[in-house]
Amino acid sequence: MSLEHTTEVAVYRRADAPTEQRVADLLARMTLDEKIAQLHAAWLKLSADGDHKARSIDFAQSANSLTVDQILEHGLGQITRPLGTHTVDPKEGVRALNELQRKMIEDTRLGIPVMSHEECLVGLMIKDATLFPSPLNYAATWNPSLVGEVGRIIGEQARSIGCHQGLAPVLDVSRDPRWGRTEETLGEDPYLVGVLAFHYVNGLQGERRDVLATLKHFVGHSASEGARNHAPVHVGPRELNDVFLLPFEMAVKLAHAGSIMPAYHDIDGVPCHGDRALLHDTLREKWGFEGLVVADYAAVDLLYSHHAVAHDSASAAALAFNSGLDVELPGHECAVHLKEALERGEITEATIDTAVSRVLRTKFQLGLFENPYVDPERVDVKGTAAADTAYQVALESAVLLRNEGGVLPLQADGAQKIAVIGPTADDPLALLAGYSFPVHLINSGEQSVASIATPLGALRALLGEERVLHAKGCDIIKERRAGAPVFPGDVSLDLSGSANRDELISEDTEGIAPAVAAARAAGVAIVFVGDLAGLFQSGTVGEGSDTDSLELPGVQLQLLTAVVESGTPTVVVMTGGRPYNLGGLEDRIAAQIMAFAPGERGAEALADLLVGRANFSGRMPLSVPKSAGAVPYVYNHRLKSAGTPIAYHFGSRYPFGFGLGYAPFRYSDLALAQREVPLEDGTVELSFTVENIGERDGTEIVQIYVRDQHASVARPVRELKAFARVPLAAGAKARVRVTLPVDMLNFTDARGERIVEPGDFDLMVGSSSRDIHLRGTVTVAGNAVRTLPRDWRMLSAVEVVS
Incomplete structure (x- = not known):
């Protein structure tokens, strides 16, 4: 059916009309069926020839028997993932979307376009x-x-x-x-x-x-x-x-x-x-x-x-x-x-x-x-600038957690053999997060990652084929299977639908001995470990892929232990979607890197960091609890979270904000612009000096934490209130100034309102939530508690002033 016939253009069709008039005009013309059609989506497999197919799966569109024509008869609010539902060339996907849009505009009574x-x-x-x-x-x-x-x-x-x-x-x-x-x-x-x-x-x-x-x-x-x-x-x-x-x-x-x-x-x-x-x-x-x-x-x-x-x-x-x-x-x-x-x-x-x-x-x-x-x-969904940005994120996000004995950076032009070991060293999927297209499609049996370089390939490209020995050592998952054990991540009421994780995770140890041999033949062993993203227990991390442990999945710890015991200095590179413990090996390895899921250019970035072509500047965005028994552990806990006396397993070896680089930094000369600021509209101002005391250029992440000394409710031991990246050449120093609105010292009262109380606040300047280098105290002066307005000041500012 074509659009309504009218002698003049309807208000809702006039681009020059005020939006609210257009809304009111169109709403007044709609039947109840047409209104309801705008309040839901449809998950269809679109076709450029208009032969669209319904996508019916266990949790969506399976509870009724509407045909595609019936679904679209009165219009549609949204179309669900028209290009992301299945593997389709983007240009062909756009043609199919245009055809659906044409149908909505030309074949429905009011011609309301669909959102994608x-x-x-x-x-x-x-x-x-x-x-x-x-x-x-x-x-x-x-x-x-x-x-x-x-x-x-x-x-x-x-x-x-x-x-x-x-x-x-x-x-x-x-x-x-x-x-x-x-x-x-x-x-x-x-x-x-x-x-x-x-x-x-x-x-x-x-x-x-x-x-x-x-x-x-x-x-x-x-x-x-x-x-x-x-x-x-x-x-x-x-x-x-x-x-x-x-x-x-x-x-x-x-x-x-x-x-x-x-x-x-x-x-x-x-x-x-x-x-x-x-x-x-x-x-x-x-x-x-x-x-x-x-x-x-x-x-x-x-x-x-x-x-x-x-x-x-x-x-x-x-x-x-x-x-x-x-x-x-x-x-x-x-x-x-x-x-x-x-x-x-x-x-x-x-x-x-x-x-x-x-x-x-x-x-x-x-x-x-x-x-x-x-x-x-x-259509433009991939280009050099986008890839370069992906590389830069990977480069700036890799966190160096340990570097003993100067093992890193590797000598790019040396003769020393490097053993590259581990289940994630040559697996492109190990570089990708769960909501990347190839990982998402594991559940449908499709994925294409042939164009993604792996850490093994990137290191061979930098160091030369003859210098790099390789042994996989073990698998995390022997076979990435299509289909999810459960969806959307829940088991049935009698628990009979729960998946057997042991069927997924590999326990095969046959590859460990060859890996140890490779390590012994090399001057340095780099062991790539971690997890594999996958939805609903088709992987070891990701939506619905929860765990009961912070131990590396499968036999990875056995592999790592054997390599460490070979006597070869060992560098651990961990990729994946959560931090894991190393079973006490943290003190025995030469170096450790947390790379998370660094994306399509992640291998190149890691190789550049390992050989020193770039410097580490990433810092941990979350703590690494000492064990699963220590969770929940976060840096901004309240004092009594540690127990009384402090529980032996409480805390984190690598806390929030922590990270090393190839250059050390020194903090000095903290100054407060005012020791007392007004409660009503005050701003805390402080400045300090950061100096690169190393021999390489580097970037420090300065972090400013605050603690409320006394409050009407229990407050965290510290809270991040400002941060900034400060790049410094070797030997250079910078004066850093921080402005922190008093509004940001708020917390919620019994009414559910954000309030700021007068009193003394500790200011802490550090390189992590644990490593505090400078301290000061500021007094927020006022006669009564202040309730913040809707538009309270939410952001601090950090700038390098000299």
């Missing part, structure tokens, strides 16, 4: 797109501008394929590295997460704001019971606000993020997708959020099928949309039953209209009605 969303956490999750390092790598750079550049590049690539919404960034604050999705986080500090989120969102959305960033998972997803996927969360309202909500608040208020995705779990029994206090009262009323709230995949259905707080699909839809949801993703399991919920009085049409209005407003603001199509010839 894709995953984009570590680059567009489609064929051929740049494979960036993991978010833990982003955080380990401590370089907000670089993270913003990553977001900008991903945003440009998204625009080129007609993507209007990217499902990133993840702002879950890491609290337990056993959690499989730790690899998706920006670390354990809420301020660091918030600053990097602000820059990533600004970069992704761009000045035109024609691609929406999606903040997820709202909120507290990383604090689940036992670090298990989807498990309940038990945090009090103060901790929820001060730790987990802060990065979201920063990204909403500072970067005006276009969308938010609630989390799967419940908090104190209330599932996030059915929590109006969270999705409406806090997000919209308190913070002023004006964007879209979109469901995590199948989460609306889970209100009924798992949480059991709704008695059927219609009830689940009513609960979610009453709570503040705008769009159900990835399909239409529950939204299509809103009519039934309306008839039963479980939701009102006014509530439906509110959500529809937000969807329409977003489409108008994106310019979709004026520019619905994309030129396939302008």
Whole structure:
């Protein structure tokens, strides 16, 4: 059916009309079916000839028998991952998307265009797109501008394929590295997460704001019971606000993020997708959020099928949309039953209209009605500049944790043999995070990583084939199998559906002896260990791939022990999505590097660092607990978290903010501009000197921590409040100035409001959360507690002044 016939152009079709008039005009013309169609997505395998196929899997679009034509009859809110669902050439994928868009515009009554969303956490999750390092790598750079550049590049690539919404960034604050999705986080500090989120969102959305960033998972997803996927969360309202909500608040208020995705779990029994206090009262009323709230995949259905707080699909839809949801993703399991919920009085049409209005407003603001199509010839998802940025992130994020005896850097032009050992040394997939396209498609039996260099190949290219010996030693996973044991990461109620992890992890030790022989034949052994990302227990880390241990998966520790006992100086390079312990070998190895998942150019970056062509500057974005028995351990704990007396297993060998380089630095001459600042609008100002006392150029990451000496509630032992990268040539020094708004000394009171109390605050300048070099105290002067306004000052500033 063609568009409505009218003697004059409808208001909603006039680009010069005010957006609110266009929304009101279009909403008034819509039937209930047309409204509901805007409140859900469809997960289809698109075709340029218009022969689109429904994608029906266990957790989406399997509960009803609607045909594709029936799904699209009244229009559609969003199309789910049109290029990321399967392997398709990007240009062909755009042609297919254009055909769907044509159908929406020409073959529906009102001609409302459809929005397209894709995953984009570590680059567009489609064929051929740049494979960036993991978010833990982003955080380990401590370089907000670089993270913003990553977001900008991903945003440009998204625009080129007609993507209007990217499902990133993840702002879950890491609290337990056993959690499989730790690899998706920006670390354990809420301020660091918030600053990097602000820059990533600004970069992704761009000045035109024609691609929406999606903040997820709202909120507290990383604090689940036992670090298990989807498990309940038990945090009090103060901790929820001060730790987990802060990065979201920063990204909403500072970067005006276009969308938010609630989390799967419940908090104190209330599932996030059915929590109006969270999705409406806090997000919209308190913070002023004006964007879209979109469901995590199948989460609306889970209100009924798992949480059991709704008695059927219609009830689940009513609960979610009453709570503040705008769009159900990835399909239409529950939204299509809103009519039934309306008839039963479980939701009102006014509530439906509110959500529809937000969807329409977003489409108008994106310019979709004026520019619905994309030129396939302008697709650009991979280029030299993007690859170079991926390399720079990998370079700046690798963390040198130990370097004894000067083993590193390796001599690039020497004759010494180098043994390259370990299961991740020659596996391109070991360089990639779980939300990269090749790893995501392991579950469908597809992946293509032939173009990605491995550490073995990169070292051979730098050092020469004849100098590099190789022995794999062992596997982590013998065979990467298609299909996931469980989805979406939950077992059945009787636990009979739980996967047998022992069938996945290799216990074969036959390769250890050849590896030891290679080590003995070399002057240095570099052992590459870690884990492999994979969804829902198809890997050892990633969404649904949680663990009960911080020991290296499989027999990697046996391999490493045997190599160390060979007597050859051993360098450990760990890649993957979480830190692991080395079973006491930390004191016996010559050097250790934490590289996380460094992406498509990661091997090249690691090789350049190992031979000294570049200097290490990465710093840990999360702590490495001494054992699984020590978790949860984070640097910004409260004093009594350590127990009384302090538990022997408490703490971290390598704490938050820690990292070494090939040049040491010295701190001196701390000065405070004022010893006392006003509570109402004060700014703490301090300065200090940093000097490179080494023989190589390097970059120091200066970190400023604060502790409230006395407060009305127990406060953390220290909290990060400012940081910056300070590059210095050998022998050079710099004066660094920090300005810190008093507003940032806040915490949450019993009313749920952010307050600042007068009193004394310790200021600590260090190179990590443990290594504090300079200390001072400032007094915040005032007669009463101050409640912060909505637009409180959230950011500090650090600058090199001389």
